[in-house]
Amino acid sequence: MSVASVTPRGPKPGRLTLGRFGLYAFLISAALFFSVPLYVMIVTSLKTMPEIRAGGIFSLPQGLDLSAWKTAWSGACAGTECAGVQAGFWNSVRITLPAVAISVLVGAVNGYALSFWRPRGGTLMFGLLMAGALVPYQVFLYPLVRWFATGHLYNSLPGIVLVHILFGLPLVTLLFRNYFVTIPEELFKASRLDGAGFWRIFAEIMLPMSVPMLVVAAMMQFTGIWNDFLLGLVFAGRENLPMTVQLNNIVNTTTGERLYNVNMAATILTALVPLVIYFVSGRWFVRGIAAGAVKG
Amino acid sequence: MQSAVSVKDLKIAYGSTVVLQNINLEIAPREFLVLLGASGCGKSTLLNAIAGLTDIADGEVWIEGRNVTWAEPKDRGIGMVFQSYALYPRMSVRKNLGFGLRVAGLPKAEIAARANRAAEMLHLTPLLDRRPAELSGGQRQRVAIGRALVRQVDVFLFDEPLSNLDAKLRNELRVEIKKLHQDLGNTMIYVTHDQVEAMTLADRIAIMKDGVIQQLAAPAEIYHRPANLFVAGFIGAPAMNFIEGQIVARGAGHAFVAGGLDLDLAGYQGAPLPGPATLGFRPEHLMPEAGGGPAIEGTVSVVEPMGADTVVWFSHEGQSHSLRLMGDTGLRPRDPLRAGIDITRANLFGADGTRL
Amino acid sequence: MKHRIKRSLMPFGALLPTWLAVVLVYIGAMVWTLRLSFTNSRIFPTDHYVGFAQYEKLLSSSKWMAAAGNLVVFGVLYIAGCLVIGFLLAAALDRQVRFESLFRTIFLYPYAMSFVVTGLIWQWLMNPLLGVQASVQAWGWSGFSFDLLSSRELAIYGVVIAGVWQGAGLVMVMMLAGMRGIDTEQWRAARIDGIPVWRTYVSVVLPQLGPALAAVSTILTMGVIKTYDLVVAITNGGPGTATEVPAKFIMDNLFQRQNLGLATAAAVMLLMSVLIVVAPFRFVSSMRARRKAGVL
Numbered sequence: 001m002s003v004a005s006v007t008p009r010g011p012k013p014g015r016l017t018l019g020r021f022g023l024y025a026f027l028i029s030a031a032l033f034f035s036v037p038l039y040v041m042i043v044t045s046l047k048t049m050p051e052i053r054a055g056g057i058f059s060l061p062q063g064l065d066l067s068a069w070k071t072a073w074s075g076a077c078a079g080t081e082c083a084g085v086q087a088g089f090w091n092s093v094r095i096t097l098p099a100v101a102i103s104v105l106v107g108a109v110n111g112y113a114l115s116f117w118r119p120r121g122g123t124l125m126f127g128l129l130m131a132g133a134l135v136p137y138q139v140f141l142y143p144l145v146r147w148f149a150t151g152h153l154y155n156s157l158p159g160i161v162l163v164h165i166l167f168g169l170p171l172v173t174l175l176f177r178n179y180f181v182t183i184p185e186e187l188f189k190a191s192r193l194d195g196a197g198f199w200r201i202f203a204e205i206m207l208p209m210s211v212p213m214l215v216v217a218a219m220m221q222f223t224g225i226w227n228d229f230l231l232g233l234v235f236a237g238r239e240n241l242p243m244t245v246q247l248n249n250i251v252n253t254t255t256g257e258r259l260y261n262v263n264m265a266a267t268i269l270t271a272l273v274p275l276v277i278y279f280v281s282g283r284w285f286v287r288g289i290a291a292g293a294v295k296g
Numbered sequence: 297m298q299s300a301v302s303v304k305d306l307k308i309a310y311g312s313t314v315v316l317q318n319i320n321l322e323i324a325p326r327e328f329l330v331l332l333g334a335s336g337c338g339k340s341t342l343l344n345a346i347a348g349l350t351d352i353a354d355g356e357v358w359i360e361g362r363n364v365t366w367a368e369p370k371d372r373g374i375g376m377v378f379q380s381y382a383l384y385p386r387m388s389v390r391k392n393l394g395f396g397l398r399v400a401g402l403p404k405a406e407i408a409a410r411a412n413r414a415a416e417m418l419h420l421t422p423l424l425d426r427r428p429a430e431l432s433g434g435q436r437q438r439v440a441i442g443r444a445l446v447r448q449v450d451v452f453l454f455d456e457p458l459s460n461l462d463a464k465l466r467n468e469l470r471v472e473i474k475k476l477h478q479d480l481g482n483t484m485i486y487v488t489h490d491q492v493e494a495m496t497l498a499d500r501i502a503i504m505k506d507g508v509i510q511q512l513a514a515p516a517e518i519y520h521r522p523a524n525l526f527v528a529g530f531i532g533a534p535a536m537n538f539i540e541g542q543i544v545a546r547g548a549g550h551a552f553v554a555g556g557l558d559l560d561l562a563g564y565q566g567a568p569l570p571g572p573a574t575l576g577f578r579p580e581h582l583m584p585e586a587g588g589g590p591a592i593e594g595t596v597s598v599v600e601p602m603g604a605d606t607v608v609w610f611s612h613e614g615q616s617h618s619l620r621l622m623g624d625t626g627l628r629p630r631d632p633l634r635a636g637i638d639i640t641r642a643n644l645f646g647a648d649g650t651r652l
Numbered sequence: 653m654k655h656r657i658k659r660s661l662m663p664f665g666a667l668l669p670t671w672l673a674v675v676l677v678y679i680g681a682m683v684w685t686l687r688l689s690f691t692n693s694r695i696f697p698t699d700h701y702v703g704f705a706q707y708e709k710l711l712s713s714s715k716w717m718a719a720a721g722n723l724v725v726f727g728v729l730y731i732a733g734c735l736v737i738g739f740l741l742a743a744a745l746d747r748q749v750r751f752e753s754l755f756r757t758i759f760l761y762p763y764a765m766s767f768v769v770t771g772l773i774w775q776w777l778m779n780p781l782l783g784v785q786a787s788v789q790a791w792g793w794s795g796f797s798f799d800l801l802s803s804r805e806l807a808i809y810g811v812v813i814a815g816v817w818q819g820a821g822l823v824m825v826m827m828l829a830g831m832r833g834i835d836t837e838q839w840r841a842a843r844i845d846g847i848p849v850w851r852t853y854v855s856v857v858l859p860q861l862g863p864a865l866a867a868v869s870t871i872l873t874m875g876v877i878k879t880y881d882l883v884v885a886i887t888n889g890g891p892g893t894a895t896e897v898p899a900k901f902i903m904d905n906l907f908q909r910q911n912l913g914l915a916t917a918a919a920v921m922l923l924m925s926v927l928i929v930v931a932p933f934r935f936v937s938s939m940r941a942r943r944k945a946g947v948l
Contacts, residue, residue, distance in 0.1 A: 348843075368843075368846070374844065382838045
């Protein structure tokens with residue numbers, strides 16, 4: 001061993017230790033496990049049916065065939081109806097945007113009122129809201145359906161929007177309450193001494209300060225509502241079915257031949273909006289998860 | 297005599313930023329060396345390099361006659377105490393003390409004996425079954441010291457161990473560390489930004505700035521004969537007073553001239569050279585001067601009575617200086633003041649900042 | 653005087669919509685569902701009380717018992733899988749690896765996608781004729797089998813794989829955040845003490861992740877109890893009742909079999925299971941808070 005006679009000097013010789021090698025091997029195989037499904041989805045959507053039937057789920061498509069995407073968007077069949085996921089996409093937009101905007105605003109007001117004004121019964125309400133978040137939707141469904149039917153909201157766009165707002169309240173209220181608690185109370189006291197009232201303090205001081213939380217809350221609500229299946233299925237009605245429900249109807253339809261390329265294209269289309277949000281603003285997304293998870 | 301710790305031509309760089317370069321240190325057995333400097337001066341980096349917690353770019357580290365440059369921290373024969381105590385929060389004091397030994401595979405009886413002995417030395421015996429969260433800051437730091445103690449090593453490293461404590465506890469623990477050093481006779485390397493800790497604990501102080509050791513000497517030497525302007529200004533509170541002027545040759549000797557001040561340099565402990573220079577003198581080396589000798593003339597601006605002594609701030613030719621007097625003083629703001637300088641205790645620095 | 657009243661009413665008024673939601677929807681609907689579960693309602697609610705007859709019927713229903721059994725198997729494996737894989741991924745990323753943010757992005761992206769999308773992707777991957785199994789067999793490993801979903805015994809494990817793929821990233825993110833919050837000097841102290849890295853994770857890091865672990869376990873458990881979309885998309889409960897789950901049992905009885913009494917009884921059972929699972933967590937954390945307050 002000539003190494004032993006060398007006087008150690010300077011940096012430790014860079015040896016790629018077994019542990020380091022194993023670490024990267026683990027990370028790379030995990031990355032494969034997580035990314036291969038996305039890869040398979042994309043290549044499948046670009047293949048033709050004969051190509052798919054020839055086997056080789058991992059193989060690259062022979063040509064760039066976008067016809068499956070076109071069919072998925074505007075021609076794929078759910079049962080006897082062949083209109084693609086297009087209508088579902090626009091339904092989801094029409095459901096998600098107002099539901100996100102209203103629930104985030106209400107959540108911001110709730111959090112503001114709860115953490116600064118502390119009205120009587122506020123803690124009780126917050127506790128009930130948090131407890132309600134733990135209750136499975138199935139417990140609420142039937143009574144809600146009946147009440148909505150009485151109020152002509154059942155199977156309507158305002159109905160499904162309202163349902164999403166109702167069930168979104170716990171999360172947004174939690175996010176904003178926890179956020180406003182971190183803002184020094186001196187600020188609130190100072191603005192009250194300056195004579196500002198409830199809404200003025202909210203609109204001119206608190207809301208501008210909570211832009212980061214507005215973004216996080218809007219993102220969490222957006223992905224949550226866009227990805228919803230159960231509520232859309234029950235409350236939206238045939239005319240307003242969100243994209244997830246339509247996608248499931250198309251893929252799990254029992255009539256006709258199974259067009260795997262179209263199914264995968266439709267699946268990607270449905271996942272696209274949340275994925276874009278995630279990839280563009282991953283840091284905010286992570287922050288939202290962390291903020292939402294830290295329940296009192 | 298063989299050094300306990302020696303650092304040779306050490307260089308540390310992160311990417312292309314060089315943090316430390318050409319560091320050479322010889323630390324004698326049983327010596328208490330303090331690395332002193334402001335934050336970011338590289339003192340903690342140097343300590344971590346000795347501990348093996350930082351990758352070095354060049355140089356060697358020897359501990360107790362062994363080249364440990366490539367050795368793992370645990371194989372270097374060191375114990376270390378951290379600023380945040382770094383106790384394992386979910387383990388009792390006893391487990392904290394014994395964890396390293398248990399992993400190293402020592403027999404249970406031996407672990408228990410060492411833990412008990414350390415606990416006794418540090419007055420931790422009644423606390424052995426508590427968790428860190430149930431201890432005060434001072435107790436936690438004693439546990440951290442105990443964890444270094446049970447390793448039965450010859451070299452202890454301290455990384456700002458008292459910075460997280462309040463002033464009173466800091467004073468108490470400082471005395472305990474000094475006692476511990478006297479009892480154990482270990483070599484200790486101690487990083488701090490607190491000059492009182494440095495002055496009271498150290499056999500020698502290494503003052504660092506921008507990754508360079510400015511002066512390595514005994515506390516008294518550093519206080520009375522600072523190697524350069526930086527060291528002179530860093531040590532001492534209130535800080536040393538400075539006056540910029542010229543050294544001129546006069547007869548067989550020299551004189552320092554600045555504005556109305558003309559000071560004969562006979563008796564100065566050093567080698568003055570003609571040219572631009574800075575005169576430095578500590579507040580306690582100024583005396584109110586009643587006679588007609590050379591003196592700084594000024595007006596009192598603020599008087600700070602501190603009990604044992606009084607600090608008088610006065611302005612002289614637009615500059616503020618301080619003067620320390622024993623006991624109380626009759627001086628009041630706006631009083632005129634003439635202060636004579638004890639030239640045997642003053643310091644002169646040349647244009648490049650080094651002491652003449 | 654007028655000012656005082658206005659000031660104290662305004663915050664309360666701002667919370668009024670949420671109060672209404674809590675009282676009417678959360679509490680009102682729950683009470684109605686509870687009441688219905690003691691009646692023999694079929695399509696329409698009746699006031700004919702039958703005591704615990706619906707619950708007895710439920711416990712003697714082989715389909716419900718199968719669903720409950722599946723939920724336990726799925727829940728245990730899904731939570732264990734997410735926790736173990738998520739913790740390992742977090743620990744690996746915590747080791748100062750290159751491309752950390754790329755790996756993190758890859759591990760978390762499935763969490764941004766809906767259960768429906770997740771289910772459909774894995775349904776395609778586990779396709780016996782054209783999926784992963786066919787490709788791997790074509791590569792020469794003829795004994796390879798990945799046809800989980802068409803087997804009565806294995807289908808539930810297929811759902812577990814899809815679920816873990818979707819949810820492990822969440823655990824990873826939260827564990828990693830916890831690890832990054834641990835004082836770096838503890839790592840240095842452990843190196844001086846000569847503690848191996850794996851041992852440091854097990855004995856020093858893991859015990860400190862308790863709160864994060866509790867939070868993420870609660871989230872995962874809630875997800876398990878609500879499991880519906882994933883199963884509908886991937887197997888629709890089949891083959892037979894191999895992947896039937898309680899949430900789906902309730903939906904079927906509510907909207908297809910029109911057995912209101914039984915469905916509401918099942919929903920109440922689901923709620924009880926939430927209480928059983930969540931109550932200990934709450935109890936422990938409130939005890940801990942109380943103990944902390946006592947110490948201080």
